[in-house]
Amino acid sequence: MAPGERLFVREDREGDSHWTVALSEPAAVYGERVTAVEDSVLRRWDPSRSKLGAALAKGWDGALPRSGERWLYLGAATGTTASHVADLVGRDGFVFAVEKSLRPFARLLALGRRYPNLGPILGDAHAPLDYLPMVPPVDGLYVDLAQVDQVEIARENARWFLRPSGMLLLALKTASMGREKSPRDHLASAVERLSPGFELDTPLGLEPFHKRHFLLGGRATGAPAVPEPPASPKRRGAPRVARRR
Numbered sequence: 001m002a003p004g005e006r007l008f009v010r011e012d013r014e015g016d017s018h019w020t021v022a023l024s025e026p027a028a029v030y031g032e033r034v035t036a037v038e039d040s041v042l043r044r045w046d047p048s049r050s051k052l053g054a055a056l057a058k059g060w061d062g063a064l065p066r067s068g069e070r071w072l073y074l075g076a077a078t079g080t081t082a083s084h085v086a087d088l089v090g091r092d093g094f095v096f097a098v099e100k101s102l103r104p105f106a107r108l109l110a111l112g113r114r115y116p117n118l119g120p121i122l123g124d125a126h127a128p129l130d131y132l133p134m135v136p137p138v139d140g141l142y143v144d145l146a147q148v149d150q151v152e153i154a155r156e157n158a159r160w161f162l163r164p165s166g167m168l169l170l171a172l173k174t175a176s177m178g179r180e181k182s183p184r185d186h187l188a189s190a191v192e193r194l195s196p197g198f199e200l201d202t203p204l205g206l207e208p209f210h211k212r213h214f215l216l217g218g219r220a221t222g223a224p225a226v227p228e229p230p231a232s233p234k235r236r237g238a239p240r241v242a243r244r245r
């Protein structure tokens with residue numbers, strides 16, 4: 001991967017490290033190191049705190065969020081990785097960050113007040129129709145849910161939100177998919193279920209940073225991804241917070 005204008009690779013004592021150009025003030029979000037370079041502030045992307053950070057540390061050269069893009073992020077928690085994604089897409093892009101648990105959502109909400117391009121949404125990724133009114137078609141979908149049905153949730157949200165040829169990044173936690181199969185078998189089954197709709201890059205194991213995790217990424221193939229709404233959509237209550245540019 002050639003570092004983009006908002007992603008930097010630096011050599012330090014521990015080897016190469018990845019940094020994003022901070023959009024918020026103050027810059028640090030989760031206690032990560034920050035440093036000033038010319039007129040920018042960079043935030044170190046900690047691979048042990050973020051699966052995408054771990055993938056970069058391990059040489060991921062597949063799909064990545066780019067400047068100016070809109071991303072839908074499912075499972076944002078307190079915003080550790082979502083904030084780096086927001087840095088990558090920059091002021092001309094936007095990240096719609098969905099989280100269902102109140103406790104992390106409270107911190108995500110506070111982060112959203114600091115970040116000009118991060119919109120927290122209290123919602124359940126199983127119910128995309130709930131946030132359909134506030135999320136337009138997106139260039140990328142990031143999924144990090146640690147749920148047994150994480151692949152199905154990714155497919156369903158892609159169907160509603162992802163533009164044709166849009167990017168998918170899925171942090172696959174195989175431990176959430178049951179212990180009766182090996183991590184490799186879970187990975188193979190996830191790839192099989194995603195392959196009809198996505199041209200996937202080679203999956204990357206995230207050990208030693210995140211045990212039994214893989215990063216899957218690729219581009220949507222085929223027909224326009226956003227279907228017509230059903231005649232009488234079944235809604236499970238509107239999400240409570242959203243902010244858009």
Ligand SMILES: C[S@@+](CC[C@H](N)C(=O)[O-])C[C@H]1O[C@@H](n2cnc3c(N)ncnc32)[C@H](O)[C@@H]1O
Nearest residue numbers: 075076077080081099100101124125126144145
């Ligand atoms: C592994 S953590 C995410 C970490 C985060 N992506 C990061 O790197 O900073 C998974 C998160 O997904 C959330 N989650 C699980 N199921 C969800 C669902 N159906 N809808 C929305 N969020 C969900 C959990 O509450 C949890 O905060």
